[in-house]
Amino acid sequence: TALFIALQILSNHVQMSYYFLFVILFIVGAYFEDAWRNKTLPQFFKASGVLVVAALIGISVNLSNLYHTYEYSKETMRGKSELVETGDAAKQTSSGLDRDYITQWSYGIGETWTLLVPNFKGGASVPLALNETAMEKANPTYAGLYQQLSQYFGNQPMTSGPVYVGAFVLFLFILGCFIVKGPLKWALIGATFFSIVLSWGKNFMPLTDFFIDYIPMYSKFRAVSSILVIAEFTIPLLAIFALKKILDEPEVLKKKIKFVGISLALTAGVALILAVIPGAFSSTFVPAQEAQMLQNAVNQQMIPANELSGILSNLAEMRAAMVSADALRSFIIIVIGCMLLWLYYSGKLRKSFVIAGIAILCVVDMWSVNKRYLHDDQFVPRSAQVNTFKKTQADEIILQDTDPNYRVLSFSGDAFSENKTSYWHKSVGGYHAAKLRRYQEMIDRHISPEMQAAYRAIATAGGEMDSVDASKFRVLNMLNTKYFILPAGQEQTVPIENPYAYGNAWFVNNVEYVDNANQEIDALNTILPTETAVVDARFKDILKGITTAHKDSLSSVRLTSYEPNRLIYETNNSKDGVIVFSEIYYPDGWIATIDGEPADIARADYILRSMYVPAGKHTIEMRFDPKSLHVTEGIAYAALALMVIGIMIMVIVYRKKLSSPKS
Structure with a gap:
C-alpha cells in the first residue's frame, strides 16, 4: 500500500493524484474507526506512520513538479x-x-x-x-x-x-x-x-x-x-x-x-x-x-x-x-x-x-x-503523424528571416485552438488548457478584437501593408507580431510581413503609473506603447519613479542573443531611461543583470517586462533560473537516494533472515 501511494504521488497527472488523495482519506477514516472500535489505535498509528513516511518520500521525489505546478497555477x-x-x-x-x-x-x-x-x-x-x-x-x-x-x-x-x-x-x-x-x-x-x-x-x-x-x-x-x-x-x-x-x-x-x-x-x-x-x-x-x-x-x-x-x-x-x-x-x-x-x-x-x-x-x-x-x-503510421506538422510554403518563407526573435500570428483557423503554427514559429496564438491568466485576459480584451480589425484592414488593402492603419492593432505590434499568415483558398496560406511590429524592445518617453489592473489593461485602448508604458504603481520604485524618460533619436536597444531561458540585449541611451521588452512578464524565476550587476524587472503594459536603465551603453541579460528549482531538485534527489538506501537495507535484512538457521 505504501509503495502504491508513493507511485500515485509520483504520477505527473496532478488532477488524478489529487483525486486519489480522497480515496486515501476514506481508507484512513475507515481503518481509524475500526482501530478505535477494537481498541487497536497504537497499531493503527504505527502503520499510519509508515504510510506517511512513504507518502512524504513520494512527494519529495516529485516535489519540483508539484511545487512549480502549484506556483504556476496561481498565474494561470x-x-x-x-x-x-x-x-x-x-x-x-x-x-x-x-x-x-x-x-x-x-x-x-x-x-x-x-x-x-x-x-x-x-x-x-x-x-x-x-x-x-x-x-x-x-x-x-x-x-x-x-x-x-x-x-x-x-x-x-x-x-x-x-x-x-x-x-x-x-x-x-x-x-x-x-x-x-x-x-x-x-x-x-x-x-x-x-x-x-x-x-x-x-x-x-x-x-x-x-x-x-x-x-x-x-x-x-x-x-x-x-x-x-x-x-x-x-x-x-x-x-x-x-x-x-x-x-x-x-x-x-x-x-x-x-x-x-x-x-x-x-x-x-x-x-x-x-x-x-x-x-x-x-x-x-x-x-x-x-x-x-x-x-x-x-x-x-x-x-x-x-x-x-x-x-x-x-x-x-x-x-x-x-x-x-x-x-x-x-x-x-x-x-x-x-x-x-x-x-x-x-x-x-x-x-x-x-x-x-x-x-x-x-x-x-x-x-x-x-x-x-x-x-x-484512430491509429496512423508514424509518417502520417509527422505530416500533421508539414511545413507549408508560408512557413518556409517566414523561416528565412534571420531575426533572432519575432512572433507569428495565423489567421488560418482559430489561432487559440491550434498549435501547428507554434510547431514552426514563436506564435501569438496556440492552445494551452492553463494559459497565463493575464495573457488570456489580453486575448479577450485586446488581441481578439485587434485580430478582427487587422484582418479586415489587410483584406481591404489587398495585402498592401503601406495602406493599413497600424493603430488598429497596437497590442499585436507590441507583441512583436512580425508576420501574419492569411488564408489564400483551397487550404493554402500566404505570409505577410508586418512592418509596424515594434521589435524586441524599445525605450519609451513616458511612464504612466496606474492604481489597479483595470486601469492598466484599459489604458492600452489609448496609449501608443512605443511612446508610453503603463505600469502598476507597485513597480514604481523599481523604475525609480521615472515618469518622463527622455529618449532621443540615438536611443537604441538590440537583442543580440536569444534562447528561451536566456536573452542578451545591447542598449545605448544618453539619459536614464525605461525599456519595455516584448517578452511576457512572469513574477518568479527571471534574473536580470545590467553589465553583470543585479537589476530588477518590472511589469509594463499588463503583460510585458520593463527595466530602468541608466544612461550610456550597457549589456542587459535576462536568465530564467528559479532558486526554487535548485532547492526542490535537491530535495528530490535526496529523497530518491533515501528510497534506494531503504530498499537496499530491506534486501540485506531479508537475505539475512533467509540465511539464518531456523530455531
Missing part, C-alpha cells in the same frame, strides 16, 4: 484575476474561476446508469449515422440530418465516451457490499458514492459549492465528471474482493442468497427493464438544446415545419434502440457471469476455470466497449 486561468469584473459575482470563486466554467462538464444524475449500460446516454459525441443499431430505425428521408446530429444525448456539452465499469463487475461490486467484511469495504463504498455524487457537479450544487468554496485546490480543476476515476478504481477493487470471497467460500452464495437476489435486481433486473422499456429511467431521448437547435432550423426554413415532429419521433426511436440493445447486452453478460459462479458453487467447474472464464468475460465486455471509442481508424 486557474488563479484569481486582479481585474474587478461586473456582473453576477456569485459565480466567482475564491480562486477566480467561474462556477459555470468549473462545472461545465457535469455528469447527469440519470447519466450515472452508464456504469451499467454504456449507451444509456448514447455513448460519445459522434455522428448518429455511425451507429448501426440506431440507423436500422432511421427514416431514410432524414439520413443527411443524422450525419449532423450526435449519438450522445446527455447533459454534458460533449463527451468522448461514457464511464463504464463493466456489467458483471458492477454486479460483483454490489454483492461485495453485502458479503465482504472489514473496514476497507466501507472505505471503497464511501469513496464510490462520494465520487458519483460529486461528479454530478451543477446537477447537485450544494455539495459542489461546498467543495469549490472550502476544499483546497478543488476549484483549480475543470470537468468535475473526471472524479469518476475514483469509482472506476474502487468498484473493480471491491468486485475483486467479492469474487475472492466467493472463490474461498462458495457456500456464501447460499447463505447470502437474499443479497445475491438484490444484486441481480439492481443490475440484471435494471438492464432487463431498460432492454424492454428503454425510457424507463430517462426523461427524454432528445435534450432541450438539441430540440431548440432543430426548432431554429425550422425557423430558418432549413427544415420544413411539418417534418419537425416526425424527426423528433424518429430520433427518439433510434436512440431508444441504442439503449435497448446495450441494456440487453449488459443483461446477458451478467447472466453468463452468474452462471459461472453457480457452476462453481455446484462443483461442476474448477476454480481455475471460473477465474479464467470471468477474466475472459470481463475482457471481452470492456474490450468491445472500448473499441467503440479507441479503434484502429
Whole structure:
C-alpha cells in the first residue's frame, strides 16, 4: 500500500493524484474507526506512520513538479484575476474561476446508469449515422440530418465516451457490499458514492459549492465528471474482493442468497427493464438544446415545419434502440457471469476455470466497449503523424528571416485552438488548457478584437501593408507580431510581413503609473506603447519613479542573443531611461543583470517586462533560473537516494533472515 501511494504521488497527472488523495482519506477514516472500535489505535498509528513516511518520500521525489505546478497555477486561468469584473459575482470563486466554467462538464444524475449500460446516454459525441443499431430505425428521408446530429444525448456539452465499469463487475461490486467484511469495504463504498455524487457537479450544487468554496485546490480543476476515476478504481477493487470471497467460500452464495437476489435486481433486473422499456429511467431521448437547435432550423426554413415532429419521433426511436440493445447486452453478460459462479458453487467447474472464464468475460465486455471509442481508424503510421506538422510554403518563407526573435500570428483557423503554427514559429496564438491568466485576459480584451480589425484592414488593402492603419492593432505590434499568415483558398496560406511590429524592445518617453489592473489593461485602448508604458504603481520604485524618460533619436536597444531561458540585449541611451521588452512578464524565476550587476524587472503594459536603465551603453541579460528549482531538485534527489538506501537495507535484512538457521 505504501509503495502504491508513493507511485500515485509520483504520477505527473496532478488532477488524478489529487483525486486519489480522497480515496486515501476514506481508507484512513475507515481503518481509524475500526482501530478505535477494537481498541487497536497504537497499531493503527504505527502503520499510519509508515504510510506517511512513504507518502512524504513520494512527494519529495516529485516535489519540483508539484511545487512549480502549484506556483504556476496561481498565474494561470486557474488563479484569481486582479481585474474587478461586473456582473453576477456569485459565480466567482475564491480562486477566480467561474462556477459555470468549473462545472461545465457535469455528469447527469440519470447519466450515472452508464456504469451499467454504456449507451444509456448514447455513448460519445459522434455522428448518429455511425451507429448501426440506431440507423436500422432511421427514416431514410432524414439520413443527411443524422450525419449532423450526435449519438450522445446527455447533459454534458460533449463527451468522448461514457464511464463504464463493466456489467458483471458492477454486479460483483454490489454483492461485495453485502458479503465482504472489514473496514476497507466501507472505505471503497464511501469513496464510490462520494465520487458519483460529486461528479454530478451543477446537477447537485450544494455539495459542489461546498467543495469549490472550502476544499483546497478543488476549484483549480475543470470537468468535475473526471472524479469518476475514483469509482472506476474502487468498484473493480471491491468486485475483486467479492469474487475472492466467493472463490474461498462458495457456500456464501447460499447463505447470502437474499443479497445475491438484490444484486441481480439492481443490475440484471435494471438492464432487463431498460432492454424492454428503454425510457424507463430517462426523461427524454432528445435534450432541450438539441430540440431548440432543430426548432431554429425550422425557423430558418432549413427544415420544413411539418417534418419537425416526425424527426423528433424518429430520433427518439433510434436512440431508444441504442439503449435497448446495450441494456440487453449488459443483461446477458451478467447472466453468463452468474452462471459461472453457480457452476462453481455446484462443483461442476474448477476454480481455475471460473477465474479464467470471468477474466475472459470481463475482457471481452470492456474490450468491445472500448473499441467503440479507441479503434484502429484512430491509429496512423508514424509518417502520417509527422505530416500533421508539414511545413507549408508560408512557413518556409517566414523561416528565412534571420531575426533572432519575432512572433507569428495565423489567421488560418482559430489561432487559440491550434498549435501547428507554434510547431514552426514563436506564435501569438496556440492552445494551452492553463494559459497565463493575464495573457488570456489580453486575448479577450485586446488581441481578439485587434485580430478582427487587422484582418479586415489587410483584406481591404489587398495585402498592401503601406495602406493599413497600424493603430488598429497596437497590442499585436507590441507583441512583436512580425508576420501574419492569411488564408489564400483551397487550404493554402500566404505570409505577410508586418512592418509596424515594434521589435524586441524599445525605450519609451513616458511612464504612466496606474492604481489597479483595470486601469492598466484599459489604458492600452489609448496609449501608443512605443511612446508610453503603463505600469502598476507597485513597480514604481523599481523604475525609480521615472515618469518622463527622455529618449532621443540615438536611443537604441538590440537583442543580440536569444534562447528561451536566456536573452542578451545591447542598449545605448544618453539619459536614464525605461525599456519595455516584448517578452511576457512572469513574477518568479527571471534574473536580470545590467553589465553583470543585479537589476530588477518590472511589469509594463499588463503583460510585458520593463527595466530602468541608466544612461550610456550597457549589456542587459535576462536568465530564467528559479532558486526554487535548485532547492526542490535537491530535495528530490535526496529523497530518491533515501528510497534506494531503504530498499537496499530491506534486501540485506531479508537475505539475512533467509540465511539464518531456523530455531
